[in-house]
Amino acid sequence: MxxxxxxxxxxxxxxxxxxxxxxxxxxxxxxxxxxxxxxxxxxxxxxxxxxxxxxxxxxxxxxxxxxxxxxxxxxxxxxxxxxxxxxxxxxxxxxxxxLPILQWMPLYTKRDFSQDILSGLSLSALFIPQALSYATALCGIPAIYGLYTVSITTFVYACLGMSPQLSVGPEATVSLIVGSGIAHQQSSAKHPFGPEEAATIASITAFFVGLFTLALGLLRFGFLDSLMSRALLRGFITAVGVVVLIQQTILSLGLGGLATQVGLTPDSTSIQRLLFLFSYISYFDPLTSAFSAAVLFILVTMPFLKKKYTAISKLPEVFLVVISSIIVCKFYKFDQAGLDVLGQVGESNNNLNLPLPIPSIPTLPDHADIKAIIVNAAIIAIIGFVESIAAAKSFARRHNYFVSANRELVALGISNIIGGFFGSFPAFGSFPRSKVHESVKPKTQMSGLLSGVTCLIVTGFFLPQLFYLPTATLSSIIFMAVLALLRELPHDLKFMWQVRAWKDVALMATTFFTTMFFSLEVGTAVAVMFSLIITVKQSSYPRITILGRVKDTSYEFKPIHDSKEKVEHLKDVLIVRIEEPLYFANTGQLKDRLRRLEQFGDMAVHPSEQPRRDHLAFIVLDIGGMEFIDASAVQILYEIIESYHEQRVQVLLVNGHPHVIPLINRAGIMDLIGSHHLFENVSNAIQSIEQDIQYTSFPNSHILGEGALSYSSI
Structure with missing residues (x-):
């Protein structure tokens, strides 16, 4: 054995x-x-x-x-x-x-599938009405392209995306910008576009949006989501919400036809639309208004009823109002009484006699401006990815998993590129819709994939049933979705007021009113421009800390303003700690800031005041926080030290990083100051200065006292 x-x-x-x-x-x-x-x-x-x-x-x-x-x-x-x-x-x-699908798919279980199919169907009940609404009311293209957008982009993101909760598809802000871009194309063209040409422009826009987003991901520009401050983004989203509310109020009251008659165009500003609404509200259509009010009442009250009665807690109210609206409209023949309905949605475009999406290369319509499309796509890519990444990171924190902004950009980019070949318009993550998706507890990205498949089945087999869907219902659905965008506005305003963030309030108001009085494109440009200006301004000032000696100690040095202990300036010596790497963008102001510190010892003092400090004899630069320095910054640093050398001011360097010292040496800085003026810490540098005062005759030493450095308060 x-x-x-x-x-x-x-x-x-x-x-x-x-x-x-x-x-x-x-x-x-x-x-x-x-x-x-x-x-x-x-x-x-x-x-x-x-x-x-x-x-x-x-x-x-x-x-x-x-x-x-x-x-x-x-x-x-x-x-x-x-x-x-x-x-x-x-x-x-x-x-x-x-490819995250290769990570979660091998571990997938039947229990996961049962939960995902429930959450996927629940998401589809919200997805389908929103897709129809955004396509027709916001983008101004046939409704079926909204279903194409849901089916394709959701499917692709489920394979490539990292967040199970994030719902990628048509989004209100992006859809409105797409519609605004199409309207500009139509107004500038010699011949008006038909619905199919408008849809083609939307698909081409989606393709370029995908290219921009994919490029940002591959080039690892995921950090750009931090450039848009919360105040600017809140001002822009609030303006978009108000713009959509004004548009949908006109449609909900049955005033769409009258608005066209009095000269309102897709290019009209929100202020013009608001003035029209106040002037002609008495001409509202009773049937359309009553139907819209009934739908809004159901959508508003259902969440409260679902909390009170657990028996109906699983009912999707959006899907419920769509089905009930179709039944009521068809049974009572409201379409013959003047209520606008969706009508025929899509036609067969394949051998199966089904209106399914077929891949094709979109052809640019005659008289369309490709440059305007590309510019619009760049704006959409920035706005879309900022909102998507913010939502994905929020869910990742809540559910304890990691999301890479760069990988999300790649997933969103590929989704839009592929969607562009299937007739989709740009799609990104929607925070309000994703919160609904989160509430039904999806286990994996399979939930989104199943919702895409469900929309594809509806597209292929159930479109005729949407003929009697009232457009008033779609307007009411959009109305409620936009209110969700504005839900966080009071909280943000209260917080800004509480912390006295008046600059943020001013930025938010500027973005809001620019969007309202001009257009979405102008508002977006202003928001991005302000973000870049603020970022460049803040990065152009290197973080500098002034050090002083702790009172009643010999060689203990701490920041002048940030220490709880009594810290005072050394007479005739300026000790400055550079807290961050230096590069071309943040060294331009270094010379001026050091000059102000020489004169006043504090950056908070206005430069118009009289100098508060005597002429310097020594300046100690603690460069421990400067782990990197580029060629431009080295050159400026050389010029600064050379200027001090000409003024007969000794410069001492402290705590040099191993990667920085060789570059400083090659630049000739060590030849200027002398290799013996490089120290490990501030204490050693100050001891060396005191020894120089005691044993050498140094220029300006007559102001230093007898053999030791004194300190003074400023």
């Missing part, structure tokens, strides 16, 4: 790159692959070992050592097998990182 308890000790194999160790036991039943860089281990079964390293013919007659030598020849194990395993392990890890 074989002895199963005795086993030869394992042997170790290290690959040629010295980055991996393979641990193989005596019968090759297991093999452990351990990376020396990450200290992670992966266990491989013998079935994964290449066949030429295994032997089955002599399995029974060989002892363990003989089998080992036949299975894993020493001349191959050292290189080929080790490198092969390392390559496939890396490929497996990277593919799961860049």
């Amino acid at each position: 074989p002895n199963h308890h005795h086993r030869n000790p394992p042997f170790f194999i290290q690959d040629e790159l010295q980055s991996s160790v393979f641990i193989v036991d005596d019968d090759c039943s297991t093999l452990s692959y351990q990376s020396t860089e990450t200290n992670e281990s992966t266990y491989l079964s013998p079935d994964n070992i290449k066949p030429k390293y295994r032997s089955t013919e002599l399995e029974g007659s060989m002892n363990s050592s003989e089998r080992m030598s036949n299975r894993i020849p020493s001349d191959h194990i050292h290189s080929k097998y080790a490198l092969n395993a390392s390559f496939w392990s890396t490929l497996n890890t990277r593919s799961k990182y860049y």
Whole structure:
């Protein structure tokens, strides 16, 4: 009987790159692959070992050592097998990182599917009416393209995206900008566009939006979501919400036809629309207004009823009002009484006689301005990705998982590129809709994938049932969706008032009124411009801290303004700590800031006042926080030190970073100040200054006192 308890000790194999160790036991039943860089281990079964390293013919007659030598020849194990395993392990890890579906799909269970199908169907009940509404009322294109957008972009994001809760599809702000761009194209064209041409422009816009977004992700520009301040973004979103509310109020009252008659165009500003509404509100259509009011009443009261009565807590109110509106309109023939309905939605465009999306290359309509489309696409890409990333990161924090902004940009970019070939208009994550999706507790991205499939089924088989859907219902749905965008406005205003953030309030108001009085494009441009100006201004001032000596100590130095202890300036010595790396953008103001510190000892003093400090004899620059410096900054630093040298002011450098000192040395700075003026800390530098005062005759030393530095308050 074989002895199963005795086993030869394992042997170790290290690959040629010295980055991996393979641990193989005596019968090759297991093999452990351990990376020396990450200290992670992966266990491989013998079935994964290449066949030429295994032997089955002599399995029974060989002892363990003989089998080992036949299975894993020493001349191959050292290189080929080790490198092969390392390559496939890396490929497996990277593919799961860049294709999240490969990460969660192998672990998928029936229990996950049951929850995901419920959340997917619930999301579809909201998705389908919103897609129809945004396409017709905001983009001004046939309703079926809204369903195409949902079906394709949701499906692609489910495969590439990282957030199970994020709902990608038509979004109110983006849809309104798309519609505004189409309106500008129509107003500037010699011949008006038809619905299909308008849809083509929307698809081309989606393609360019995808290109811009994908490029931002590949170039690792995910940090750009931090450029748009919350105040600017809140002002813009609030303006978009008010613009949409004004538009939908006109339609909900049945005044759309009258608005066209009196000269309102898609290019009209929101102020013009608001003036029209006040002037002609008495001409409202009773049937359309009553129908809109009834739908709004249901949408407003249902959430409260669902909280009170658990029996109806799972009912999707948006889907409910769509179905009930179709039934009521068809039964009472309201369409014949003057109520506008959606009408025929889509036609067959394939051999199956079904109106399913078919991939094609969109052709630019005659007289369309491709430059305007590209500019509009760039604006949409910025606004869309900022809102999407903000929503994705919010859900990631709440559910304790990680979201990479760059990977999300890639997923959103590919979704829009593919969608552009299927007739989609630009799609991004919607925070209000994603919160609804989160409430139904999706387990994985399969929930979004199933909602896309559901929309595809509706597109193929149930479009005729949408004929009697009143446009007033769609306007009411948009009305409620936009109110969700404005829900956080009171909280933000209260917070800004509480912290006295008047600059943020001014920025928010500027963005809001610019969008209201001019257009969405102008409002977007102003928001982006202000964000860039604020960012550049803040980054152009390097963070500088003034150090002083703690009172009643010899060599303890702390920041003048940030220390709880009594800290005072050293007479005739300025100690400055540079807190961050220096580069071309933040060194332009360095010379002026140092000059103000020389004169006043404080950046808060207005430059019109009289100098408060005597002429300097020494300046100590603590560059410990300067871990990087580029060529432009080195040149400016050289000029600053050269200027001090001409004024007979000694410059001492402290705590130089190992990566910075060689560059400073090559620039000739050390030749200016002398290598003996480079110190490990501020205390050593001050001791050296005191020794110089005691034993040398230094220019300006007559103001320093007898052999030691004194301190003074400013």
